[in-house]
Amino acid sequence: MRALARKGKSAAARLYRGYNRHRVSNAPAPSTKQVRILLLHANGMGGTIRTVFNLAGYLARDHDVEIVSVLKEAEQPFFPIDPRVKFRFLDDRLRPAPNPLRALLSKRPSRLIPKEESAYHRFNLWTDLKLARYIRSLENGVLIGTRPGLNLAMAQLALPSVITIGQEHVALRTQAEPVQALIKWRYRRLDALATLTKADLADYRNTLPKKPRKLIRIPNAVPPMTGGVSKLDAKVAVAVGRMTRIKGFHRLITAWQTVAETHPDWKLRIFGAGPQEETLAQLIVELGLEGKVELPGPTSDVGAELERASIYVLSSRHEGFPMTILEAMAKGLAIVSFNSPHGPKEMISHEVDGLLVKPRTNANLAASIIRVIEDEHLRRGLAARAIETARTYDVDAIGQQWDALLAELLARRTGTYTRPERRPAETPESSTATNPESTDPAATGEAADPEAADPEAPRQEAPRQEVRHRSL
Structure with a gap:
């Protein structure tokens, strides 16, 4: 058989x-x-x-x-x-x-x-x-x-x-x-x-x-966004993403408890929706962070929300190529991110245009956020250099790479492709x-x-x- x-x-x-x-x-x-x-x-x-x-x-x-x-x-x-x-x-x-x-x-x-x-x-x-x-x-x-x-x-x-x-x-x-x-x-x-x-x-x-x-x-x-760059005078940190466990928002909220103890006038807003939303809302209540951590839901105008903030935090367990980092850079925010090798590590130069934190360490994440809050010179320096980094990801620059790829693949199909000399x-x-x-x-x-x-x-x-x- x-x-x-x-x-x-x-x-x-x-x-x-x-x-x-x-x-x-x-x-x-x-x-x-x-x-x-x-x-x-x-x-x-x-x-x-x-x-x-x-x-x-x-x-x-x-x-x-x-x-x-x-x-x-x-x-x-x-x-x-x-x-x-x-x-x-x-x-x-x-x-x-x-x-x-x-x-x-x-x-x-x-x-x-x-x-x-x-x-x-x-x-x-x-x-x-x-x-x-x-x-x-x-x-x-x-x-x-x-x-x-x-x-x-x-x-x-x-x-x-x-x-x-x-x-x-x-x-x-x-x-x-x-x-x-x-x-x-x-x-x-x-x-x-x-x-x-x-x-x-x-x-x-x-x-x-x-x-x-x-x-x-x-x-x-970097996708087109409304508004201008952040003035960095709002006492607001933001995070954006689907509310799943992989995004690590539970770690961010836990870390914010430490931030709120030393800087109660600062607020964290997490934009998004997903299966973890109810769990995260409960965690906010359990940690006594009502009014200090907000879950406004999803937003179709990311640019406007970023413009109204000063810090962007990425707490994901791992990422491919997080667009929210690029968007936050383009808006001139100071970036604090867990150091994931596939994405943040390539996008952020530590101490230059953002801060990289050892993954899954709530205390280190809180310490880095507090450092950016307390050191205005650092915050503005990171933000200014982040804008320069974001310009290298302009849609025309990236689009030209796709143009070149399509032209090469067509040339390979038509037999006109010539391998460039190394x-x-x-x-x-x-x-x-x-x-x-x-x-x-x-x-x-x-x-x-x-x-x-x-x-x-x-x-x-x-x-x-x-x-x-x-x-x-």
Whole structure:
């Protein structure tokens, strides 16, 4: 029976590859004119959604951009979006049509998304069907995924004639081991993988046995915000984020008890919503911090709230590339953050444009906040240099990196790509240990694997054991 099953899978794989070759042979010429970006829920709240909207608005200057949202659970987007950007929703959960097939499949768990993916519970067999049909309908253009589950589905199902780019907003090391195992196998089929941090880029470089043709680090850009910079005269510290345990707001509130004892005239405001909101409200009462710590809820005008504060605090257990830090820097706030290697450590220069604190140490967090409160010269110096740092993440500067990536991937597809010459090391002592960006492939984004680097090489076929997903 096992031998028969293997023969059946092998035959299905050959049929699938043959069908792909047939469709690719009749597909339009490679193009980057149309750019589609896959999101879980475009009308929700969250840093990934905000940054995707920012990127989509920039790309819409020269491309036809469509955000493809798996779910629709709110009538309108929470964040503002460039009117040139189009939207498509695969599963409208606000107005479910009386479809018996949908009713049946919606009750069954997803087979396309790994169980260990953090958003697995949001998917089901109906979303599998809609997502698979959409991806398989594309014949050319660019498709960008924004989370592991979507990247894995895209790598598995997209026709080789579609330029595929995986974008990672969460560090590889934080993914569950089964998800990492799938990433190691399937991500090689992507045309490019874009990380937000150098640390994460190095992790992918060292982890993936076979790599996409392009590995590159492109950070997020500072989104447009209302108002001006902070005057730093308000006795207010702020934090922004979804109220989940990973954000560490319970640690921040506990640390603020110490701050409030020495500086009762200062106030902490935490903007956001989520499953921990009630627990955090209870903690405020238990610690006697009513009136000193506020939970105003979510805000769509982050810029205005930052302008009315003087300090921004990030207390997360770990972060990918926290946009709130960039936003606070652009608004000229003094930053105090736990020292997470994938994000804050790369964004903040300790004692220059912010303070980095040993992770998960409430006392140290409180001490750093008190230091910034009591030392006005330090507070204003950190804030001024933070503004300079934020300018390096301007949307035009970051957008040009995306322009260059799309142009390179298209050139690889059309056979016109020329690999840039590497500059020789300036001294014999130069090495990747002392200057990793000068010679390390991780810095240039070039694939070290010969097969992955060859622009003429066909996209890798998926392993036989994964064929069952391809039937969707």
